[in-house]
Amino acid sequence: MMHKHPEAAAHAPNCLHLVLRPQLSVLMECLAGCDSGDCVVLMDAAVTLAAVAPPNSKFSVELCCLEADARAHGLDRVVASTSWTLITDRELVERVVRHLHCLSWK
Numbered sequence: 065m066m067h068k069h070p071e072a073a074a075h076a077p078n079c080l081h082l083v084l085r086p087q088l089s090v091l092m093e094c095l096a097g098c099d100s101g102d103c104v105v106l107m108d109a110a111v112t113l114a115a116v117a118p119p120n121s122k123f124s125v126e127l128c129c130l131e132a133d134a135r136a137h138g139l140d141r142v143v144a145s146t147s148w149t150l151i152t153d154r155e156l157v158e159r160v161v162r163h164l165h166c167l168s169w170k
Contacts, residue, residue: 078102080163083110084170091117094169098125103159105130106148111137114148130156 079102081094086109094104103126106114111133131150134140143150151159160166 078163079165079167080105080159082107082166082168083113084108084168086110086112088113088116090169094167095125100124102126103128103163105151105156105159107133109133109137111139111143114143114146115139117146117148126159128155128159 078099081098081102081104083091083094083104083106091104091106091110091113098104101124106129108130111129114129114134117127127148128151129143129148131140131152134143134150140150
């Protein structure tokens with residue numbers, strides 16, 4: 065039986081937040097619950113929030129937007145000019161693997 069070293073887990077990013085609902089109140093609630101090292105990903109219709117969401121200056125949270133969904137909504141160029149980073153499906157999977165927990169915001 066393998067035991068994980070407790071210090072290794074303490075240094076890993078904590079939570080991946082997947083925002084699916086295109087309501088600013090949902091995103092703001094998500095951001096309020098984030099800790100440093102977390103990652104927020106806008107998906108589906110929630111990618112429309114990238115153009116209106118306030119910048120995150122409170123602490124270090126990675127802000128991402130799924131590229132395929134942004135492109136499907138005609139927003140890939142708009143998102144590219146914001147503080148949100150466009151990520152591919154593969155990069156999303158990498159973030160799922162890298163984070164200890166995953167929450168969906170609907």
